[in-house]
Amino acid sequence: xxxLQIKNLRKSYGSVEVLKDINLEAxxxxxxxxxxxxxxxKSTLLSIIAGLESVTSGEVLIEDVVVNDxxxxxxxxxxxxxxxxxxxxxxxxxxxxxxxxxxxIDKATQNETIxxxxxxxxxxxLLNRKPGQLSGGQxxxxxxxxxxxxxxxxxxxxxxxSNLDAKLRVEMRSEIKKLHQNVGRTTVYVTHDxxxxxxxxxxxxxxxxxxxxxxxxxKAIYETPANVFVAGFMGSPNMNFFDAKIVAQxxxxxxxxxxxxxxxxxxxxxxxxxxxxxQSVTFGVxxxxxxxxxxxxxxxxxxxxxxxxxxVDMDEPTGAETILMVQIAGQDATIVCExxxxxxxxxxxDFEIDMQKISLFDPESGVRL
Amino acid sequence: xxxxxHEAFDPLATGSRRRQIRAKATVxxxxxxxxxxYLSPLFIIVMNTFRPLEEIVREGFISVPGLLSSQYWLEAWxxxxxxxxxxxxxxxxTNTLLMTVPATILSTAFxxxxxxxxxxxxxxxxxxxxxxxxxxxFLPAQMTLLPWAFVLGKLGLANTIGGLxxxxxxxxxxxTTLFCRNYFVAVPDDLIKAARIDGAGFWRIFRRIxxxxxxxxxxxxxxxxxxxxxxxxxxxxxxxxxxxQPITSAIVAFxxxxxxxxxxxxxxxxxxxxxxxxxxxYLIGGKYFVRGLTSGAVK
Numbered sequence: 001x002x003x004l005q006i007k008n009l010r011k012s013y014g015s016v017e018v019l020k021d022i023n024l025e026a027x028x029x030x031x032x033x034x035x036x037x038x039x040x041x042k043s044t045l046l047s048i049i050a051g052l053e054s055v056t057s058g059e060v061l062i063e064d065v066v067v068n069d070x071x072x073x074x075x076x077x078x079x080x081x082x083x084x085x086x087x088x089x090x091x092x093x094x095x096x097x098x099x100x101x102x103x104x105i106d107k108a109t110q111n112e113t114i115x116x117x118x119x120x121x122x123x124x125x126l127l128n129r130k131p132g133q134l135s136g137g138q139x140x141x142x143x144x145x146x147x148x149x150x151x152x153x154x155x156x157x158x159x160x161x162s163n164l165d166a167k168l169r170v171e172m173r174s175e176i177k178k179l180h181q182n183v184g185r186t187t188v189y190v191t192h193d194x195x196x197x198x199x200x201x202x203x204x205x206x207x208x209x210x211x212x213x214x215x216x217x218x219k220a221i222y223e224t225p226a227n228v229f230v231a232g233f234m235g236s237p238n239m240n241f242f243d244a245k246i247v248a249q250x251x252x253x254x255x256x257x258x259x260x261x262x263x264x265x266x267x268x269x270x271x272x273x274x275x276x277x278x279q280s281v282t283f284g285v286x287x288x289x290x291x292x293x294x295x296x297x298x299x300x301x302x303x304x305x306x307x308x309x310x311x312v313d314m315d316e317p318t319g320a321e322t323i324l325m326v327q328i329a330g331q332d333a334t335i336v337c338e339x340x341x342x343x344x345x346x347x348x349x350d351f352e353i354d355m356q357k358i359s360l361f362d363p364e365s366g367v368r369l
Numbered sequence: 370x371x372x373x374x375h376e377a378f379d380p381l382a383t384g385s386r387r388r389q390i391r392a393k394a395t396v397x398x399x400x401x402x403x404x405x406x407y408l409s410p411l412f413i414i415v416m417n418t419f420r421p422l423e424e425i426v427r428e429g430f431i432s433v434p435g436l437l438s439s440q441y442w443l444e445a446w447x448x449x450x451x452x453x454x455x456x457x458x459x460x461x462x463t464n465t466l467l468m469t470v471p472a473t474i475l476s477t478a479f480x481x482x483x484x485x486x487x488x489x490x491x492x493x494x495x496x497x498x499x500x501x502x503x504x505x506x507f508l509p510a511q512m513t514l515l516p517w518a519f520v521l522g523k524l525g526l527a528n529t530i531g532g533l534x535x536x537x538x539x540x541x542x543x544x545t546t547l548f549c550r551n552y553f554v555a556v557p558d559d560l561i562k563a564a565r566i567d568g569a570g571f572w573r574i575f576r577r578i579x580x581x582x583x584x585x586x587x588x589x590x591x592x593x594x595x596x597x598x599x600x601x602x603x604x605x606x607x608x609x610x611x612x613x614q615p616i617t618s619a620i621v622a623f624x625x626x627x628x629x630x631x632x633x634x635x636x637x638x639x640x641x642x643x644x645x646x647x648x649x650x651y652l653i654g655g656k657y658f659v660r661g662l663t664s665g666a667v668k
Contacts, residue, residue, distance in 0.1 A: 052562050073568035085559035089581035098577065099567030146563075 003028045003153055003186040004049065009058035011044055018044050020210045022058070026188065026203070031180050033201035034190045037233070040207040043158060046190045050156055051075050062153055073102070078147035079156040082163065084139045086131035092142050093127040096149050117148045120182075137168045144176075148183070155180075157189040161196065173199060194234045198222065206230045223357070228282060228366035231359055237287045237323055240333040243363065244283035246275050255283050255360070257308075260329025265306040268356055274369055275360070281369060284359035287323070287336040293350035301354075310335065310351045312343045418442060418638040425633045445638035458639045460612060461619035466646075467530050468605075468615055469598045472537035477590040479538070480545020484586075485579050487546070488553040489561050490571065499550060505543030510603050513540070521608060528609050536608065537598045544597075545590045552586040553579065588657040596647040616643045 004026040011019040019041045026032045034042040047053040049060060051072035059066050067075050078099075087095050093114060100110045118124040121141045131139055140160065147155060160176070161169045177200050180187055191197055197204045198218045206213045206221065206229075214226040225231035231239045243258040253275055254264035267275070275281075291297040293307045310333075314325040322342040324335040335351060343349040360369040381392045413431055418441055420434040447457040454460070487499045517536050518527070526532030556579070564574045605618035620639055651658070 050562075050566060052565065072562075072566045077566060079563065079566050081559045081563060083557055083559045085557065085563040087560060087564070087578050089578070098564070098569070102568035102573065146567075 003030075003063050004032075004188065005059075005061040005064070006045075006049075007059040007061070009045075009048065009060065010056045011041070011048060011053070012056045018210050019048075019056075022212050024205055024212065024215060026186055028186055029184050031187045031189065031200055031202045033197035033204045034188065034207060035192065035194055035197040035204055035233075036207035036213075038192060039209075041210040042190045042192075042207050045207070046156055046158055046188060049154070049188060050077055050079055075154075076152050077154045077156055078150045078152040079158065080143050080147050080160045082159040084131075084143040084160075084163075086139060086142055086146070088131055091128050091130055092123065092134075092145075095131070095142060096146050099146065099150060113149045117145045120148065120179075121145050136164055137172065140164060140168075140172055144179070148179075152185065155183075155185050155187040157187065157191075159191055160189075162191075162193070176200060195236065198234070204234075206233060208233070224368065225284075225359060226368050228284070228361045231284050231361070231368075235286055237334045237336065239284045239286050239359070240328075241361075242283040242285070242328065242331050242333070244281050246277060246279040246281055248277040253277075255281065255358075257283065257329040257331070259331060261309075263306070263308070265308075265353065265355060267358075280363050282361040282363045282366070284361060285333075285353055286357065287334045289354040289357045290335040290337065290351045291354070292337060292341060293352045295352075297352070297354070306355060307350045307352050310349055312345050312347050312349065314345050315342065317342075414637045414640060417634055418445075418641060420634055422630075422632060422634055430633065441632075441634040442638045445635045445642060449632070449635050449639070454612060458616055458620065458642050461614060461616040462642060464530055464613065464619075465599060465615040465617070465643075468533045468537065469595055469646075472534045472541065472598050473591055473594040475534070475538040476541030476545050476594050477587060479542045480547075480549045480590055481580075481583060481587065482575070483542065483546040484549025484551075484553050485575055486571075487550045489556070489558065489574075489579070499546070503543055503547045505540060506547060510540070514603070514607055517604070518608060528611075528613050530609075530613060532608060533604060533615065536604050537594075537601065541594050541598065544593060548590055548593070549583075549586055552583075556582060585657060588654050592650055592654045592658045595650050599647050 004024070006022055006024040009019055009022040010017065022045060024032070034045060036042050044053060048055055049062075051067065051070060051074075055068050060068055062075055062077070086092075087098065090098065096114055096117065097110050100113065105113075114127070115124075118127060121144060123138070123141050123145055126134060126138055126142065131142065134142065140163075143160065157176075161172055164172060173196060176189075180200070189197075189200060201218055203215060204218055204221050205215045208229050214221055214230045216226075221230060221234055225234060225239075228241065232241070244255045245258065247254055247256050247264055249264055249266075252266055252269075254266040256262055256264055290310075308328055310324075311327045312324050313327060316323040316325070317339055319339070321336050322339045324337060324342065326333050326335055337351075361367060362369055381396060382389060384392075416432075416434055417425060417430065419437045419439070420432075421436060421438060424432075424435060445457055447459050448455065449457045483502065487495055521527045521529075521532040521535070524532070524535075526535060560578055561574060564578055569577065600617060601615075602617045605615040606621070609615070609618070620636075620643055
């Protein structure tokens with residue numbers, strides 16, 4: 001059963017269309033991440049699901065019931081806000097009971113629920129404090145607690161971790177994942193952080209300029225991005241894009257990077273169907289799919305790889321890996337490699353590209369070929 | 370807190386010892402001078418309330434009393450003949466109280482609800498509604514005199530305290546709406562959204578979330594309205610007469626009572642009676658008044 005369905009949804013403010021024909025479906029228990037740069041419409045979409053914004057056209061269904069005109073309180077949802085939105089004059093306990101009070105739940109059940117949720121989130125010592133007396137991480141927990149006292153059809157998260165410092169964010173991220181595994185409720189999670197989306201979601205909806213670009217599992221989004229935008233947005237450092245051409249060479253197709261020495265990078269045979277000799281393409285390679293030529297990493301995994309000469313401009317060691325800013329055939333690129341044996345700035349070195357993992361896009365439309 | 374940051378740097382405590390002394394002496398000397406200047410009218414009036422009339426006539430208005438007597442206070446409160454009755458200012462004081470308290474409470478209550486609705490439940494043309502309400506802030510009272518006289522006449526409230534309550538409530542809503550709306554704009558909208566998802570409606574959100582955040586602005590509204598309405602003169606003079614007048618209008622009779630002799634000492638005491646309540650309200654609430662006007666944000 002699908003617990004959330006969005007059909008042909010459009011939203012305009014005056015003449016500005018912020019959501020353009022969104023179609024989305026979440027199975028029961030799924031964790032859907034809405035991800036995209038700011039202004040892409042992801043928060044508006046969440047507000048529409050919550051009932052805080054109206055729909056211009058299209059339908060929103062929760063458990064197969066159209067809720068377009070239902071008030072937020074009648075949708076049986078719980079939401080965690082980016083600002084946490086804790087009621088400042090109430091204690092943590094009152095913050096959590098407020099919703100139950102509104103729904104006329106008796107005191108005994110309220111206390112039971114508070115106890116269960118406080119145990120789950122380990123916020124029992126905080127129950128009698130006011131939000132102003134809590135740290136950022138504690139407030140975040142309380143905000144989740146306020147959502148969890150309810151057993152809703154949908155959990156909605158609006159960038160809940162973006163106000164936390166980096167370390168706490170990673171901690172809370174895994175807690176949210178654990179929580180979702182325990183509670184098992186359908187969750188819609190808005191974030192601009194593609195790593196959060198990748199780590200948490202069962203399916204990711206990538207949005208850009210009000211259009212849903214791709215809706216798929218994290219693995220599929222990462223490995224087979226639907227267009228140049230998705231390819232560039234997901235993954236850090238960004239995917240490299242080279243202007244290139246397809247060439248036919250003894251019934252084998254290959255890619256030649258523009259401006260280089262003309263070396264042909266042979267394509268795996270399962271990628272031939274839609275390509276033609278002489279076609280211009282955007283050639284996408286993720287930074288981690290380069291490896292030093294002497295490692296012969298791709299061959300050891302049974303793949304095809306090609307050697308390209310690389311000039312290193314700059315390096316950024318992160319400890320676990322080293323990021324290299326390089327030039328390949330006169331075009332800028334980024335390579336991730338192991339810190340041991342990483343070349344120094346100014347050096348030339350041969351790298352090989354794992355041709356199984358590359359992406360090709362139409363240079364005009366940006367669509368995956 | 371704001372106070373803490375002010376204490377952190379004291380410009381008078383820098384430089385050489387002599388510079389510090391000179392700076393402090395200058396600053397406090399000037400402060401003292403202006404404080405005395407501003408307080409001197411009050412001081413002179415208070416002194417005159419204790420002086421017999423002959424002494425005032427003999428020695429002039431500005432002088433230290435030779436003989437203290439509290440009988441003029443009593444006379445001003447309940448014995449002096451004013452506007453045809455000889456009950457002092459007490460009935461007019463009561464009139465003003467009966468006018469000011471309900472009008473303050475009503476205008477503040479309406480203003481808080483207006484401000485909440487206009488800032489947190491935005492609707493089409495809400496800025497126009499807000500603009501029209503606050504237009505009242507800029508309308509001179511003289512302009513509204515005739516319309517009010519007409520309305521009160523139609524409603525049967527001419528020459529009544531109830532009529533004045535209505536006038537001051539409606540006039541005051543402009544101010545209280547302006548104050549409250551601008552205060553509530555700083556309350557994060559997410560709070561309202563969260564409460565709506567929690568299942569609360571307009572009034573429950575108002576009662577449980579907005580009102581508990583409102584004391585600073587409520588104090589501002591109450592002080593502003595109370596002092597404004599208490600001291601108001603024009604409406605009271607024009608719209609009421611005789612024993613229905615508020616104290617500010619009634620004590621005008623001092624200047625034109627026509628009995629020939631001016632009772633400076635009784636007049637002084639009556640004026641102080643008229644001025645005490647706003648002074649009292651400001652003394653207990655002034656601290657919050659300044660804080661409420663300056664603190665917009667709710668953190």
